[in-house]
Amino acid sequence: MINIIVVLPKPEDARSIRNLLMKNGFQVGGVCTTGSQALSKLDELGAGLVICSYRMADMMYSELYACLPKGFEMLLLVSRDLLHECEGNNIMCLAMPFKVFDLINTVDMMCQAIERRRRKERQKPRERNSGEEALIAEAKTLLMNRNHMSEEEAHRYLQKCSMDSGTNLVETAQMVLAMMRT
Secondary structure, three states: OOEEEEEOOOHHHHHHHHHHHHHOOOEEEEEEOOHHHHHHHHHHOOOEEEEEEOEOOOOEHHHHHHHOOOOEEEEEEEEHHHHHHHOOOOOEEEEEOOOHHHHHHHHHHHHHHHHHHHHHHHHOOOOOOHHHHHHHHHHHHHHHHHHOOOHHHHHHHHHHHHHHHOOOHHHHHHHHHHHHHO
């Protein structure tokens, strides 16, 4: 579930947007009236969405955006006459006054995009360091020399052993080296 922080200068406006979002199934992690309150809340959360106004008591939206931790996006609620200033800077804008339907759909779309990015990030293979690469290469070389395998066959053998034993390739290479050296 995506965490949402609502940052509006008027507490009653922030609470009404929070209630509206919660009624529609979103998880609201906090309601703030200043940018500094929001930033301290964001430190507690991993990733999510910040819904804010153009101006808060202590900062402008652009200052808050510059301080957002990685993994957070911003939905800016802005009047139509200031909308042209805010467009084109990787911030989603919603012109006020807005319809509830537009707010809910925009928040839903942004939450789905954040979730897709999270899944994609988790599925990305982890980068190996040079020591791990050297270990795998050493295990392949040993397999190639002792068992007369090609480099590709040795690599496939390590992959299959890795899948069969439920370990990662580096651990499998370590096991092969330990077994073949004794």
